[in-house]
Amino acid sequence: MSEHYGKHFVAIIGGSVAGSEAAHILARRGYRVVVFEQRKLPYGKIEDGLPKWHIGLRNKEEKAIDERLNHENIRFVPCTRLGKDITLNELIHEWGFSAVILAIGAWQDRTLPIQGIQKFHHSGLIYQNEFIMWFNHYHEPDYEGIQIPISDGAAIVGGGLASLDVVKAMMILTVQEALRTRDIDADLFTLEKKGIKSVLDDHNLSFKDLSIKPCTLFYRREAADMPLKAKKDDSPASSEQARRVSAQLLAKYKEKYMFNFEPLTIPLGFSTEDGNVSEIQFQRVRQEGRKLVPIEGDVLHYPTELIISSIGSIPENLNSVPSQDELIDTHGELSCRVAGFDNVFAIGNAVTGRGNILESKRHGRNTTEQIIDTHLDPLAEKFKDWFDDVKSGVTENVDEISRALENAAVQSDDIIEGILDKSRKLQVEAGYNSSYRDWIKAHTPVRLEDLIN
Numbered sequence: 001m002s003e004h005y006g007k008h009f010v011a012i013i014g015g016s017v018a019g020s021e022a023a024h025i026l027a028r029r030g031y032r033v034v035v036f037e038q039r040k041l042p043y044g045k046i047e048d049g050l051p052k053w054h055i056g057l058r059n060k061e062e063k064a065i066d067e068r069l070n071h072e073n074i075r076f077v078p079c080t081r082l083g084k085d086i087t088l089n090e091l092i093h094e095w096g097f098s099a100v101i102l103a104i105g106a107w108q109d110r111t112l113p114i115q116g117i118q119k120f121h122h123s124g125l126i127y128q129n130e131f132i133m134w135f136n137h138y139h140e141p142d143y144e145g146i147q148i149p150i151s152d153g154a155a156i157v158g159g160g161l162a163s164l165d166v167v168k169a170m171m172i173l174t175v176q177e178a179l180r181t182r183d184i185d186a187d188l189f190t191l192e193k194k195g196i197k198s199v200l201d202d203h204n205l206s207f208k209d210l211s212i213k214p215c216t217l218f219y220r221r222e223a224a225d226m227p228l229k230a231k232k233d234d235s236p237a238s239s240e241q242a243r244r245v246s247a248q249l250l251a252k253y254k255e256k257y258m259f260n261f262e263p264l265t266i267p268l269g270f271s272t273e274d275g276n277v278s279e280i281q282f283q284r285v286r287q288e289g290r291k292l293v294p295i296e297g298d299v300l301h302y303p304t305e306l307i308i309s310s311i312g313s314i315p316e317n318l319n320s321v322p323s324q325d326e327l328i329d330t331h332g333e334l335s336c337r338v339a340g341f342d343n344v345f346a347i348g349n350a351v352t353g354r355g356n357i358l359e360s361k362r363h364g365r366n367t368t369e370q371i372i373d374t375h376l377d378p379l380a381e382k383f384k385d386w387f388d389d390v391k392s393g394v395t396e397n398v399d400e401i402s403r404a405l406e407n408a409a410v411q412s413d414d415i416i417e418g419i420l421d422k423s424r425k426l427q428v429e430a431g432y433n434s435s436y437r438d439w440i441k442a443h444t445p446v447r448l449e450d451l452i453n
Helices: 017-028 055-069 088-095 128-137 161-180 188-194 196-202 236-257 368-373 378-406 413-430 436-443 448-452
Strands: 009-013 032-036 074-077 099-102 125-127 155-158 216-219 260-262 265-273 276-288 291-303 307-309 344-346
Touching: 009 017, 009 413, 017 032, 017 055, 017 074, 017 378, 032 413, 055 436, 074 413, 088 099, 088 413, 099 378, 125 128, 128 161, 128 307, 155 161, 161 188, 161 196, 161 216, 161 236, 188 196, 188 448, 196 236, 216 265, 236 260, 265 291, 344 378
Parallel strands: 009 032, 009 099, 032 074, 099 344, 125 307, 155 216, 155 307, 216 260
Antiparallel strands: 265 276, 276 291
């Protein structure tokens, strides 16, 4: 181990894809690292944002994070939240870290732009991140999070890739509940893989027989504008093919999961009845190039008791961290140094703002037929590409951070001992009294697939 590197201690806030990758690169170079994680597990959106039917991808990515964080130069501190249990000022000036790296992701949902609707948050209005977190964990015997009522005819406002997962989950849950009233036990994984239409066909049922309403996805643009197929390049032909494939993929999803779709609609207002949400209104628009023009007098009234907003995620607003356009304000060669600080850096979704799935950069399918007919889930492919893209970008960021550390003053033994003592105290407060592997094993939740089996 380099004596120079060994004298530098780096704090990383967030242990998921970007944070664990940065920690592992630094640890292999001889730096010592403390990873602060706000939850018990460091998996971030893999655990709480990737719908639980992605079993193989979840297990693979979580195993990779474990392998990266289980390093002798890395100290893992769970259940520790920036801004609550520790502050940026403390880490820099009191703890004495050589550098602080923010890998906090993008967990804050953008607010649904309807005046007064926030009053009904958790009682008629749900946001995407909390919905998927509940969906992934409500089956656990010790689950203590929010409870979300299953309601048919829900309005999902979005149109990005994550909103399709919300639609799928809600349709599966409502159909599953309707089938139980007929003493038909269809598990979640079968409904997701085969599709709702196929399962109903197996039981000689139509959707109408279930006496429930499908949920509806409302999107501000047209189906062809949904980011389901990435462009190969900037040519008009590539753009047109991407639009055509996106529209066809959405049609396949609608057929398979039996939801409705309303394009060219922008949320406008809502109504209540007996103190509860009873309707959401949308302004219909027409598309002139990329511009959306309201159609005067054309308002869509949609009766519903549940609105799920899926209009994007941004990093949590931290008072001590400067932001610009909803993202952490950064500069430098690779735009990862936080503005106003010499030794604070940001990586991953906290900088890109891409809290959901990114468009694939290396999509391997070249024809419409291959994409539509494949047995692989296009959304799962995009999740995988997103993880790969994040890890690739982190390597470049860490190179810039390492160059900054090479010119920084080395830390004294007293500062090093103080960091070790303070971080150990936080570990004890969290109940972390064993190895990283033992902690992960003890706190990995019960999986639905294991309960079913």
